[in-house]
Amino acid sequence: MNRIAAVRSAFLHKKFPRAQFESITLGGIAAEKIHVEGKSQPGCLLYLHGGGYFMGSVATHRGFGLKLAFRSQRPVYMIEYRLAPEHPYPAALDDAVVSYEALCKLHPPRSVIIGGDSAGGGLALALLLKLKETGGPFPAATFCLSPWTDLSCGEESHRFNAKHDFMFQPEHFVQWAPLYVGKNSPTNPFISPLFGELSGFPPLLLQVGACEMLLDDSRSFAKRAREAGVQVDLEVWDGMQHVWQIALPHLPESKKAVHKIIAFVEKHLPGNGLWAA
Template identity: 40%
Template sequence: MALFDKSINALKKNKEQEQNQSLMKLIKRVHSVVENTDIEKHRQSQDYFGALLGNSKEMDITSVDVEGMHGEWVRVNRVHMKKYVILYCHGGGYSTGSCVYARTLTTKLACSTSMDVFCFDYRLAPEYPYPAAMEDAMKAWNYLMVLGYGARDVIVIGDSAGGNMALSLVVKLKEEERLLPRGLVLLSPWTDLTASGKTHETRAEVDPVLDEEYLRQMTENYAAGQDYENPLISPLFADVTDFPPTYIQVGDNEVLLSDATMLHKKMIKANVPARLDVYKGMWHVFQMSPFKTAYEAMDKCAEFIFDICR
């Protein structure tokens, strides 16, 4: 009987591995369609996919202008929680991405948490390099404060470069001796523009989304001539003492795995209540994809948020 159980488990494991491999190949093909050497076409392709995958009759999406910066509120069309709010920082290497592209994530978050989500279109590199995006993140934060939210009412969430932005925003708030958000949720965060982590090499062959050439280009677009170890550029080098509770999700098959694990290790050492989930067989910001593991990951984010909002 034990041998039979082992055989069944082995078959299940092989099937899961085959499904992961198929999904990885699909993601690679989709990403090659979205990615374009013409940065403007790249941005348009992302918006197309965001509009396609992020549309839902359950959602109410409202555009707003914040001192000349476009933003949008994503809300569920039902009675829901109003006390807390999510500030969402979209990814895209600081050179691409938008509120529309981020709907693949913001709609899932609004649905799983029943909270309002505010996303904003910060200025993009290379047209607007550092510190333009950081200034816009602070503008979004101040906008929520003017609306009457307190710092402790806000959960800041970001994916990839948006995870970098979420962390950098907390670094900036600390510098200005302002109150910090209630919590952070980071999806495949890009924390280290020096690319010092080992997985930049060990995961290079299996990552279907990111490669070193792309990361180098994004780094140059955003921070050419800057000190890459500046904590506002690479928050891995920040003093994370007194950071709010943080939840990190990352895929096991991505080059930025080390960016997440090194940050988590640093936070634990500084006594920050930090939690890390590494998803086996998953890729960079897999939560965007419309499949079971992505929705389960969003539910885990919601559980973390509910825990810190008690």
């Protein structure tokens, strides 16, 4: 009984981290800064939410942003980029560029890591292409979870994984892509970064599920990036579905994947490493 009482006491008196959610703007774009009270590590993260470019928000991804802030002990910034179909390309990319430029006035670019999932992952890579075009400073590194890199929907995994992907059907991406593409070509590199010139990119981490239709969006992008001389860590997770790190947070594979993300952050924004476990 004494041991049980001790465990209960320890739990009741455990000091959980206190999160702060601050509504801000970055270059006029509505955003949220998430940070955890306590000692902060150098640098920050800019995270771009997914949702097919037509849905999703800071609110839908706040829990994952908090997890990143807690695990990395760094502030995480999330933006409310404009959504299709009311705001097709280039609205989301324009908002990402403006927000990143504003963030770089608060944090040196080499102390920033960009991340994103699904459409947000594709947007993160498109942002790198735009920075390359304009000569803007790159972030220290970028990580993407199941990024949508080809809005022409031409990758083979759209077909061979259709029966294994329990989240999507082939027609979903075909229906969603035009909402963002609008009157532009779906192979425009700033829409589909798979078709961009990738040389000079900062280090990349790509995580993708082996069972999802967007598998080849990551594999093909990683292949092209490596051919361009980019340092790429491609992780294909057996049995995993689209953005499992967020959709199924309690899976052991989700916790392991987040651990690898934090290790990647720590590698490129060195701190004391205490929170990478």
